[in-house]
Amino acid sequence: MNDTVAVEATHTGQLFSVQILHFEDKDGRRYTREVVRHPGAVLVLPVLEDGKIVMIRNFRVAVDERLWELPAGKLEPDEAPQRAAERELQEETGYCAAAVRKLGEFYTSPGFSDELMHVYLAEQLTPVQRALEPGEDIQVQCVDSDEAVAMALDGRIRDGKTIAGLLMWHAADGSR
Amino acid sequence: MNDTVAVEATHTGQLFSVQILHFEDKDGRRYTREVVRHPGAVLVLPVLEDGKIVMIRNFRVAVDERLWELPAGKLEPDEAPQRAAERELQEETGYCAAAVRKLGEFYTSPGFSDELMHVYLAEQLTPVQRALEPGEDIQVQCVDSDEAVAMALDGRIRDGKTIAGLLMWHAADGSR
Numbered sequence: 197m198n199d200t201v202a203v204e205a206t207h208t209g210q211l212f213s214v215q216i217l218h219f220e221d222k223d224g225r226r227y228t229r230e231v232v233r234h235p236g237a238v239l240v241l242p243v244l245e246d247g248k249i250v251m252i253r254n255f256r257v258a259v260d261e262r263l264w265e266l267p268a269g270k271l272e273p274d275e276a277p278q279r280a281a282e283r284e285l286q287e288e289t290g291y292c293a294a295a296v297r298k299l300g301e302f303y304t305s306p307g308f309s310d311e312l313m314h315v316y317l318a319e320q321l322t323p324v325q326r327a328l329e330p331g332e333d334i335q336v337q338c339v340d341s342d343e344a345v346a347m348a349l350d351g352r353i354r355d356g357k358t359i360a361g362l363l364m365w366h367a368a369d370g371s372r
Numbered sequence: 373m374n375d376t377v378a379v380e381a382t383h384t385g386q387l388f389s390v391q392i393l394h395f396e397d398k399d400g401r402r403y404t405r406e407v408v409r410h411p412g413a414v415l416v417l418p419v420l421e422d423g424k425i426v427m428i429r430n431f432r433v434a435v436d437e438r439l440w441e442l443p444a445g446k447l448e449p450d451e452a453p454q455r456a457a458e459r460e461l462q463e464e465t466g467y468c469a470a471a472v473r474k475l476g477e478f479y480t481s482p483g484f485s486d487e488l489m490h491v492y493l494a495e496q497l498t499p500v501q502r503a504l505e506p507g508e509d510i511q512v513q514c515v516d517s518d519e520a521v522a523m524a525l526d527g528r529i530r531d532g533k534t535i536a537g538l539l540m541w542h543a544a545d546g547s548r
Binding site for chain 1: 376383386388390401403404407413432434437439444445446476477478479480482483486487521524525529530531532533535536539540543544
């Protein structure tokens with residue numbers, strides 16, 4: 197790949213920052229790429245004893261819509277992804293999981309962002325206390341796993357990470 | 373949802389812009405959300421007559437890795453998504469499709485971005501001329517559909533939109 201000529205910081209915020217990277221290709225042509233620097237995040241697929249999936253209906257100001265999602269959230273500084281998964285599961289749904297294992301990881305939008313999403317399966321759930329953060333507007337709803345997969349295919353689920361996480365689990369073996 | 377009190381623009385770039393939205397909840401507590409405003413994008417799942425999928429290995433500066441992906445790209449101003457899908461397929465892989473149909477759409481990372489990804493299946497492919505944009509570093513590689521699904525599950529594919537698109541198609545009916 198070509199060398200980076202310069203890095204310019206344009207936005208430094210609470211959740212992410214933005215850099216403009218300047219490159220020069222082998223023919224001397226210069227071009228730039230804008231990049232969001234993100235701390236990374238976790239996605240949790242919580243499965244109850246009866247096979248239902250604990251989903252949330254999350255109002256997202258970025259898209260001005262309430263979306264069907266799996267519980268998720270960004271990593272806190274120095275936080276291990278599995279710890280973040282356990283924390284977000286409890287904060288957003290009020291469940292605590294005795295069995296948590298990693299299903300995979302992916303970049304949500306590597307064309308402009310380095311956000312890496314760590315995906316966890318959470319089982320052996322017990323109800324505890326929810327603890328939403330300021331500004332969070334989240335409703336919990338449990339959904340049959342077959343229905344959740346159908347929702348990922350027919351357009352009712354419009355969140356890419358939730359589609360990917362559900363279908364990874366379904367295709368691997370989990371829901372059958 | 374709570375009312376927006378103010379909108380502040382912090383970054384205006386070639387690909388996206390960033391806004392800080394200021395809110396006040398029903399108890400008078402103020403909070404902010406940072407949002408990436410993105411023009412939207414397309415993802416193309418190109419299937420050859422022999423069942424192989426036309427994939428790309430794309431160097432992504434945002435994550436400093438070469439990723440396995442399906443062809444994709446952002447919408448040009450006023451461009452219809454299906455037209456963008458046909459254009460990106462040709463530019464990145466050198467194939468033209470006689471049959472293109474929509475499989476679905478999703479937000480890639482609605483926690484901080486409004487990027488909407490339109491997903492198309494492209495069939496009846498004929499080779500034409502590739503036309504990479506400046507700075508694009510893309511290799512074309514055709515992959516058996518069963519192998520592509522396996523790659524989405526075992527961690528070889530690290531691009532979320534590609535995992536979602538492949539598994540939507542696989543779960544719906546396409547690859548079986």
